[in-house]
Amino acid sequence: DIQMTQSPSSLSASVGDRVTITCRASQSISSYLNWYQQKPGKAPKLLIYAASSLQSGVPSRFSGSGSGTDFTLTISSLQPEDFATYYCQQSYSTPPSTFGPGTKVDIK
Amino acid sequence: EVQLVESGGGLVQPGGSLRLSCAASGFTFSSYWMHWVRQAPGKGLVWVSRINSDGSSTSYADSVKGRFTISRDNAKNTLYLQMNSLRAEDTAVYYCARDEDYGDFLFDYWGQGTLVTVSS
Numbered sequence: 001d002i003q004m005t006q007s008p009s010s011l012s013a014s015v016g017d018r019v020t021i022t023c024r025a026s027q028s029i030s031s032y033l034n035w036y037q038q039k040p041g042k043a044p045k046l047l048i049y050a051a052s053s054l055q056s057g058v059p060s061r062f063s064g065s066g067s068g069t070d071f072t073l074t075i076s077s078l079q080p081e082d083f084a085t086y087y088c089q090q091s092y093s094t095p096p097s098t099f100g101p102g103t104k105v106d107i108k
Numbered sequence: 109e110v111q112l113v114e115s116g117g118g119l120v121q122p123g124g125s126l127r128l129s130c131a132a133s134g135f136t137f138s139s140y141w142m143h144w145v146r147q148a149p150g151k152g153l154v155w156v157s158r159i160n161s162d163g164s165s166t167s168y169a170d171s172v173k174g175r176f177t178i179s180r181d182n183a184k185n186t187l188y189l190q191m192n193s194l195r196a197e198d199t200a201v202y203y204c205a206r207d208e209d210y211g212d213f214l215f216d217y218w219g220q221g222t223l224v225t226v227s228s
Contacts, residue, residue, distance in 0.1 A: 034214055036153075043203055043218035044153065055216070087153055091213035095167040099153040 002026050002093050006086075006100035012108040019075040021103045023088035028068045032092035035064055035073045038102075039084045047086075048073065075105075083107055110134040110217045112204050117222030124194050124226070130187040130204030130219055138162070138182035141207035143215060144189050146200035156202070157189065160211060172198075194226045 003026040013019050023033065031051040036044040046055045048064035051071055061076045075082055088100040116128040130142070144156040157168045157178040166178050177190040187204050201223050205215035 036215075038153075043220055044215070045218070046208075046214070046216050049208075049214050089153075089213075089215075094211075094213045095155070095158065096169050097155045097213040099155070102152050 001096055002029060002090050002098055004088055004090055004098050004100040006088060006103050008103060009101065010104040010106065012106055013078050014108045015078055015080055017078045017108075019078050019082075019105060021073045021086055021088075021105075023066075023071045023073070023100050025069045025071075025090055025092075027093075029090045029092035031067050032090055033064070033066065033071045034089045034091060035062075036087045036089065037082075037084045038087065044087065078105070110206070112206065112217055112219035114202065114204055114219040114222040117202065117224045119225045119227065120194055121228050122195060122226055125190070125192045126194065126224060128189040128191065128202055128204075128222055128224070130189075132185045132187065132204075132206075135206070137180075137185040141211045142178075142180065142187045143205045143207060143213070144178060144187075145203045145205055145215065145218075146198075147203070147221075148197075148200045151200075154200075155213070158207065158211070158213070159187070191224070194224075196226050198224060199226045200224060 033051045035048040038044040052064045085102045085104045111133045113131045143158040159178045175193045179188045201221040203221045204219045206217040208214040208216040
């Protein structure tokens with residue numbers, strides 16, 4: 001199975017900050033990398049698919065990049081509603097599909 | 109509006125069984141592959157199982173293979189997860205999720221989740 005790692009595991013940031021989260025796959029997954037946002041007590045929400053494609057309805061301050069084994073999720077200007085946990089997920093070699101351990105973004 | 113509503117969770121003893129349901133609405137259920145994903149308390153997301161659109165093909169995570177069975181009733185727009193021989197480590201919130209495109213494991217809609225607690 002492909003293993004996914006994320007860094008950092010948590011970060012503190014202020015409204016308006018630029019935030020970058022990194023995801024790494026244990027082997028090349030081309031661009032089969034998706035990002036989800038999860039708020040406490042809620043279901044995950046798809047943000048980015050195929051590494052860099054923005055899901056319909058997701059604000060343009062979210063962007064994704066990368067290919068192969070290294071990927072990033074960037075929030076260009078953090079908003080109050082963006083405080084959440086973010087997960088990457090590989091959909092290249094399935095089943096199983098595997099998720100990263102998550103990155104919690106909280107208020108500084 | 110796409111809606112997925114899970115039910116059937118609860119407290120069960122180790123070794124027991126439980127059947128989860130996921131009622132779908134707002135889309136043509138019979139055209140979509142569906143998945144179950146779980147999340148243990150305070151932990152990350154783990155894919156559990158998937159089923160194709162007509163129910164003829166299924167897959168499972170190694171951790172549940174032989175104990176869990178995924179199924180669907182397209183006439184009732186409902187997805188199921190039969191869980192047998194439950195263990196403490198199966199304790200989690202179970203989400204059903206829609207596959208955006210024919211088994212590409214891209215989860216574009218999720219239910220609100222149902223909590224399964226395995227404890228004596």
